Amino acid sequence: TKKQARGGFRFFGKGGNSNVRERLIIGSALRDALQKTQLHLVYQPQICALTGTLCGVEALSRWQHPTLGFIPPSTFIPIAEETGQIEAIGLWSLDKSCQQVIEWELNDVYVPVVSVNMSAVHFCSMDLPDQILSVLQKYNLAPQRLTIEITESVAMRQDPETAANLTAIRDIGVGLSMDDFGTGFSSLSRLAQLPLTEIKIDRSFIENFENDISSLVVAEAAINIGKRLGIKVVTEGVEHEAQETKLQQLGCDILQGYFYSRPLPANDMSLWLDAFPT
Ligand code: C2E
Ligand code: CA
Ligand code: CA
Ligand code: CA
Numbered sequence: 669t670k671k672q673a674r675g676g677f678r679f680f681g682k683g684g685n686s687n688v689r690e691r692l693i694i695g696s697a698l699r700d701a702l703q704k705t706q707l708h709l710v711y712q713p714q715i716c717a718l719t720g721t722l723c724g725v726e727a728l729s730r731w732q733h734p735t736l737g738f739i740p741p742s743t744f745i746p747i748a749e750e751t752g753q754i755e756a757i758g759l760w761s762l763d764k765s766c767q768q769v770i771e772w773e774l775n776d777v778y779v780p781v782v783s784v785n786m787s788a789v790h791f792c793s794m795d796l797p798d799q800i801l802s803v804l805q806k807y808n809l810a811p812q813r814l815t816i817e818i819t820e821s822v823a824m825r826q827d828p829e830t831a832a833n834l835t836a837i838r839d840i841g842v843g844l845s846m847d848d849f850g851t852g853f854s855s856l857s858r859l860a861q862l863p864l865t866e867i868k869i870d871r872s873f874i875e876n877f878e879n880d881i882s883s884l885v886v887a888e889a890a891i892n893i894g895k896r897l898g899i900k901v902v903t904e905g906v907e908h909e910a911q912e913t914k915l916q917q918l919g920c921d922i923l924q925g926y927f928y929s930r931p932l933p934a935n936d937m938s939l940w941l942d943a944f945p946t
Contacts, residue, residue: 691747691750693736694736694739694743694744695747695748695750695751695753697736698747698748698751698753699753701731701733702753702760706732706733707729707760708729708730708732708933709727709728709730709761709764709765709768710727710728710730710933710934711725711726711727711779711782711932711933711934711937712725712726712728712932713725713932713937713940713944714726714781714783714902714922714923714924715922715923716921716922717912717915717921717922719946720945721946722779722780722941722946723780724779724781724782724783724815724922725781725783725937726782726783726785726817726924726931727764727768727782727784727785728741728785728931729741729744729745729757729761729785731744745757749787749788749789754787754789754790755789755790755793757787758784758786758787758790759799759803761784761785762784762786762799763806765782765784765814766782766803766804766806766807766809766813767807768782768934769782769807769809770807770808770809771934772934772937772938775938776938777937777938780813781812781813782814783814783817783843783845784814784815784817785817785847786822788819788822788825791818791825791830791833792829792830792833793829793833794829794832797833797836797839800814800816800837800840800842801840804842811840811841812843814842814843815842815843815844815845815866816837816842816843816844816845817845817846817847817868818834818844818846818847819847819848819852820846820848820849820851820852821852823846823858823859823862823864824852824855824858834862835863838865843865843866844862844863844864844865844866845864845865845866845867845902846859846864846866846867847868847870848870849867849868849869849870849890850869850870850872850873850886850887851870851872856893859893860897865899865900866899866901866902866922867890867893867894867899867900867901867902868901868902868903868904869886869887869891869901869902869903869904870904870905871904871925873886873887873890874887874903874905874906874911874914874915875905877910877911877914878910884914887903887920888918891918891919891920895919900921900922901919901921902921902923902924903915903920903922903923903924903925904924905924905925905926906923906924906926906927906928907927909927911925911927912927928944929944
């Protein structure tokens with residue numbers, strides 16, 4: 669489904685010329701970034717709050733362009749969504765991530781689960797469940813070892829394609845995580861109907877834990893919702909020990925953030941595991 673093949677026009681109104689130029693340059697550079705292996709993935713550890721052991725990693729894209737330099741995903745992912753390149757990026761990261769889990773294993777590095785970010789744009793493609801299935805088969809990877817992260821905007825869409833995809837993906841046996849929880853517009857009744865295995869509380873809610881009571885209230889409520897739904901709760905952006913302690917007290921299941929590790933190149937995972945106290 670090529671819905672918005674040339675979706676550039678609306679930027680002329682709001683962004684001014686430099687913005688348009690940037691988007692044109694980045695959009696066309698992205699076209700061969702994939703072929704020329706300028707894109708790579710880094711992996712951020714996720715820690716089990718109860719045992720302090722590694723329970724998974726999140727795969728995050730990085731783009732180092734030879735002349736433009738480092739371009740962050742917050743810049744190129746939205747452009748890729750506009751230009752129709754996001755499906756290629758999604759498939760590439762899915763394939764790479766599954767391949768990496770197997771490759772780690774061959775090197776005695778056991779990473780239980782890899783989480784892959786999937787764009788809302790890619791999510792309305794009816795091909796997605798089959799694409800996921802064939803990557804799992806390609807690497808002979810158990811579906812429980814893969815989690816797909818979706819945003820609230822995907823989860824709350826009412827169109828039949830998205831609903832069918834959510835069900836089909838759950839039926840394969842892979843995990844489904846709602847990312848950036850609390851920043852969107854989820855209706856709680858709809859949330860309870862979705863076939864989620866995990867919710868992921870956005871970093872913004874634990875940033876000012878100590879000073880901002882309202883953030884704490886949201887985080888606490890999200891953890892309780894997850895518990896009542898019988899699904900895992902992850903918190904991202906854990907940077908300090910005080911946040912860890914608080915989240916452990918609240919009963920959060922999985923912790924992720926700079927306090928444990930920055931996102932790492934695949935080859936550094938075994939070094940990090942050796943140094944990480946468990
Ligand atoms: P996200 O999915 O919410 O990913 C978490 C972001 O927070 C990552 O930024 C990560 O590096 C950063 N982070 C992790 N721990 C900490 C911490 O303790 N403190 C702070 N301040 N930040 C932390 P990153 O890698 O720049 O990615 C930004 C966003 O770009 C991601 O947000 C995700 O929405 C998107 N993204 C990245 N890679 C992909 C991809 O391959 N596909 C898609 N569709 N989106 C991607
Ligand atoms: Ca994510
Ligand atoms: Ca997130
Ligand atoms: Ca986030």
